[in-house]
Amino acid sequence: MLKTEMRNEASKHIDKMDSLSIVKLMNEENMNAVKAVDAALDKVAEVCDTVADSFEKGGRLFYVGAGTSGRLAVADAAECPPTFGVPRDLVIGIIAGGEKCMVQAAEAEEDDASAGERDLKKYDLCDKDVVVGISASGGASYVVGALEYANSVGAVSVSLSSNADSPIEKVAKIGIVVDTGAEVITGSTRLKSGTAQKLVLNMISTCSMVRTGKVYENMMINLRPSNVKLKARMVRIVCEIIGCDADTAEQLLEKNDWNIRKAVE
Numbered sequence: 051m052l053k054t055e056m057r058n059e060a061s062k063h064i065d066k067m068d069s070l071s072i073v074k075l076m077n078e079e080n081m082n083a084v085k086a087v088d089a090a091l092d093k094v095a096e097v098c099d100t101v102a103d104s105f106e107k108g109g110r111l112f113y114v115g116a117g118t119s120g121r122l123a124v125a126d127a128a129e130c131p132p133t134f135g136v137p138r139d140l141v142i143g144i145i146a147g148g149e150k151c152m153v154q155a156a157e158a159e160e161d162d163a164s165a166g167e168r169d170l171k172k173y174d175l176c177d178k179d180v181v182v183g184i185s186a187s188g189g190a191s192y193v194v195g196a197l198e199y200a201n202s203v204g205a206v207s208v209s210l211s212s213n214a215d216s217p218i219e220k221v222a223k224i225g226i227v228v229d230t231g232a233e234v235i236t237g238s239t240r241l242k243s244g245t246a247q248k249l250v251l252n253m254i255s256t257c258s259m260v261r262t263g264k265v266y267e268n269m270m271i272n273l274r275p276s277n278v279k280l281k282a283r284m285v286r287i288v289c290e291i292i293g294c295d296a297d298t299a300e301q302l303l304e305k306n307d308w309n310i311r312k313a314v315e
Contacts, residue, residue, distance in 0.1 A: 053229065053230075054212050054213055055232075055236070057236050058232035058233060075234060079234050083228070083249070086229050093225065093227075094254065095257075098258050101254060101258040104178055104206065109179045110139065110141070110173075110180075111142070112143075112182065113143045113144065114182070114196040117240075119190070120143070120145025120152075121151075121152055123184055124143035126143065126251040126255055127141040128143065133273070134259045134264040134272050141255060142173065160191065160193070161191050162195070166196035166199065167198065175200060179205040179206070181197060181206070183196055183197045183209050184210045185209075185218050188212070208226065209222035209225045210251075212228055212230045212242075212246065213229075214227050228250065271287065274308075275308040285299045287310055288303060302314075
């Protein structure tokens with residue numbers, strides 16, 4: 051039996067626990083998810099290097115998943131343009147079943163391998179690209195199909211799962227396994243497994259952006275002024291870099307079309 055489908059002895063009587071006991075138990079299990087990621091950091095770093103190299107060559111990063119994994123994929127990809135000032139087509143999240151499945155569960159979508167291939171074909175995938183297939187069980191046919199297609203065009207295929215020796219790991223050129231073990235609610239991989247996936251996706255996108263110059267020290271110098279909060283953050287960043295007051299920083303940003311790099315030159 052897959053570890054993600056096993057019963058967790060610690061939560062066997064969760065239905066008899068009070069709320070504080072339940073949330074304490076869940077938080078303890080979340081700590082185990084962090085430990086599982088820690089054990090896989092060598093592979094995560096390898097993928098970060100691979101994605102950074104891909105960006106330098108004009109390639110793109112694709113995340114492909116179904117259900118929770120797909121929603122996490124789309125969420126991480128969507129945050130890259132406002133955070134790092136990159137084009138929307140640099141990091142692309144694809145969820146089985148399309149956009150409607152971001153807000154409505156459709157579990158059967160993960161069983162269609164041909165759909166995984168078909169959805170990737172829409173993007174003219176090439177050998178400069180990296181495709182990260184995400185599946186807690188590691189057996190989602192949709193993800194397997196996507197990774198097989200990535201291999202066929204020479205793209206770098208990566209698997210992210212919570213079970214070793216899974217179908218997606220066997221297909222991928224690089225395999226990341228975060229062994230999160232049995233869930234608090236048996237088989238509910240939106241919990242620990244989903245937490246671990248979120249952590250890893252954050253690392254892949256953030257590290258690759260840092261490695262390709264999208265961050266100065268630890269500041270978002272490619273930030274876009276899309277709302278009041280972000281404009282204020284941009285002012286603070288300019289103040290920090292050149293040591294000026296807020297009024298001067300705002301004037302510099304306004305003169306340079308709210309481009310931090312130009313404002314601090």
